[in-house]
Amino acid sequence: MSDMSGPSDTTTSPSSAPPTPAGLRPKVSSRGRTAGPAANSNSDETDVPEFELFGAVGPRGLPPLTEFLDIWDVDLMRNRDESNKTLHHTSPYNCDNLIVRRGQEFQVNITFNRPYKPNTDKFAVEFVIGSSPQYSKNTYVPVFPTEDKQTSWPGRIINTSDNAVTMGITPAANCIVGKYQMYVAVATPYGIRRTKQDKKRYVYVLFNPWVAADAVYLNDHAELEECVMTETGIIYHGSHDDVAERHWNYGQFNYGVLDACLYIMDRSEMPLINRGDPIKVARRASAMLDARDDDGVLVGNWSGDYTYGVAPTAWTGSTEILLAYASSKMPVCYAQCWVYAAVFNTFLRCLGIPSRVVTNYFSAHDNDGNLKSDIILDENGRIDRSRTRDSIWNYHCWNECYMSRPDLPLGFGGWQVVDATPQETSDGLYRCGPASVHAIKHGQICFPFDAAFVFAEVNSDMVFYSRRKDGTMELVKVNRSHIGRMVLTKAPGGSSHRDITDRYKFPEGSAEERTVLEKAEAYSCKRETSDLPAADVDLLLSNVEVSVGDDFELTLKLVNRSSSRRTVEAYVSGSVVYYTGLISSEFLFTTPSIKIGPDGCAKESVSVEAKQYMKSLVEQSHLHFIVTGKVTETGQIVSAMKVIRLRNPRLVVKVTGFGKVSEDMMATVEFTNPFGSSLEDVYVRMEGAGLMPPKFKYYRLITGGATFIWSEFFTPQRAGTSRLIATLDCPALRQVHGEVTVTIEA
Secondary structure, rough: OOOOOOOOOOOOOOOOOOOOOOOOOOOOOHHHHHOOOOOOOOOOOOOOOEEEOOOOOOOOOOOOOOOOOOEEEOOOOOOOOHHHHHHHOOOOOOOEEEEEEOOEEEEEEEEOOOOOOOOOOOOOEEEEOOOOOOOHHHOOEEOOOOOOOOOOOOOEEEEEEEOEEEEEEEEOOOOEEEEEEEEEEEOOOOOEEEEOHHHHHHHEEEEOOOOOOOOOOOHHHHHHHHHHHHOOOEEEEOOOEEEEEEEEEOOOOOOOHHHHHHHHHHHOOHHHHHHHHHHHHHHHHHHHOOOOOOOOOEOOOOOOOOOOOOOOOOEEEEEEHHHHHHOOOOOOEEEEEEHHHHHHHHHHHHOOOEEEEEEEEEEEEEOOOOOOEEEEEEEOEEOOOOOOEEEEEEEEEEEEEEEEEEEEOOOEEEEEEEOOOOEEEEEOOOEEEEEEHHHEEEEEOOOOHHHHHHHHHOOOOEEEEEOOOOOOOEEEEEEEEOOEEEEEOOOOOOOOOEEEEHHHOOOOOOHHHHHHHHHHHHHOOOOOOOOOOOOOOEEEEOOOEEEEOOOOOEEEEEEEEOOOOOOEEEEEEEEOOOOOOOOEEEEEEEEEEEEEOOOOOOEEEEOOOOOHHHHHHOOOEEEEEEEEEOOOOOOEEEEEEEEEEEEEEOOOOEEOOOOOOOOEHHHHEEOOOOOOOOOOEEEEEEOOOEEEEEEEEEHHHHHHHOOOEEEEEEOOOEEEEEEEEEEEOOOOHHHHHHHEEEEOOO
16 A cells, blocks of 8 residues: 555754854754654654645645545553463553563454455554654554565454454564554545544563564563563572572552553663664663663662662562653662662663672672782781782672573674773773673673673683792782673572572683683783692681671681691681672781691681671671681792671561452561660561562661561552562661562452
8 A cells, every 4th residue: 555654754854043152062963964853762653633624725725535434443452361471471560551572473353334355445444653753763654454465464354343443453572662653554546544643552572572673582481471471570698508589579560560660761762663672672771770871770889888879679570660761861869789780780681681689709800801800918927908809799690681682693692791980991882781791701801891890890800929028029819710600590489599600601620611712812811821730738718697786706717638747827807798799897816826736627717796897787798707817838829709688677577368350458667676786777678570569668876775666558459379578677777678469369
């Protein structure tokens, strides 16, 4: 139907401008370069005319058009059990509009004023996105019902009944992801008439990981359920030998979240024509989740002072953050790495890109841009903190998203690292990825984007130097196994974790690992190649579980693998650290001298009292012990590090009620202050996907030993199993949480 060309582009003819008054800057415009501004906003709309004439109107005007086809009703079939939302896996979205996935057919039912005549009647369903729709840019897409006239979105007549026509429409598998206006247009000899603009007929089109033609196709049912459809998750923190869990409500189906995600792309001024490419979407969003250089979603704060916002440890989910950003148009305070990763996970899953949160234990943030994290010791083996600059995070969270990589050689698609935590700039913005996990494992760090940075996070070596009094440095030890000790993500289904370290690196010391490191070095990624002889004394630190406020003992075990006596002059330092590895304060320092018999072992216990560390605690409640020392007989350096996670008290969360959709239930949060001192300015938050929107309650003071009970009614919206998550936060006690699993029947 060549006469249905759709909304036309408008341009303005150049005109002469008056002289610019002295001292005033001329108005900046795109005139002379482009016909108009680039289409980069999904929220901007075009005024599509209800009637487009093919020519000029005669002196008597148009004749009556009653004899031609007219549209009486358009039904998007969005509320039936067997309808579009169910087939497209979009039923959980709390949205009044139709939501479909590209590359897959959906149906619309059109009622005309009379039966449709295929041989004489001409009509089309039109989809428009943005303020300047163009057929050539796929921002205007007409869909025709006949085989002889098809576009990138195929259409077909499925059924006709009386005056109604059921039409099947298949969005292109690479089409723009976003919110489209939909019209039905009918051709008459005099022009085209359309349905009126109606917000109820907006159609959201998402990525489709269930369709092989889509770039985000994932052929694994369990992973699809976990990485696209699951609304709650577990984010891992703590340390590699004491893994802790933080439950999070991603809430990608909550009301308003999808529009907030589209607003993020609008705010980034991302051209609409790029929004069908998951590589570009993920990379741009990686920058936009951080507010540092583009007024993005979240403000990072690692200071411990959260007076003007919400402490990162207090959040229970992404919904409150995304809705606040979309409504206020201002960055939300505050975030740390797991908050960035969790909200980014919501963004990706909401748009249909499979994604998961990943935790890397002992993650290197190398200030020198190489594969070495430098530890400077004095001549006696004591760490010199004033000269040790490289940062090793106790853990760091990022995201993996699944997509093909046509820009890379075959085999480098699949899981890609993206990271919204602002660490280093990439192409001028604070962002990271997407970087192929396969490329990272095989040392192909030349591939875009930012593979070298992620490679260093999991493969750096800890290099110990001894600094002499004259300032010269001597290499004394290389630890090749500390960084990237373990990489975890949540396993599909259930609540267990999955170790995916082998996806990022080959086993330590293997031939494959040496080949990979040599390849990385060929790409100018410097590493320490010296092969120092191993010390004949091994130093180990004991595992210990400690609650906040407890005294405990740290045990040093030294094993002598030689047939001679050994003496170790040790330095034991205990510090309160942020999870980023930065020292808050040193609370313990002792220098034991330990003698070990031939082929023997020795133990040394160090007592740690709560009064030593309590006054210096920061929100992550991590104590970092580093033991270094020199073997007197050989001059060799020994070292060991231990991160001890202090266990906080927990919230008790309970629910009562029948557990049915639309029937009231009650949630109760209970907490007893276990300390002798009072807690001030306490905020308690609670929410649950499909159960309860985010709620909070403020307590000015909770005295020592006192108990509070907070109860809230809620009405479940969807059947299935979900989780109610609660947190407690105050300046003196952070990272207190609790959760309960809730099963709702239809």
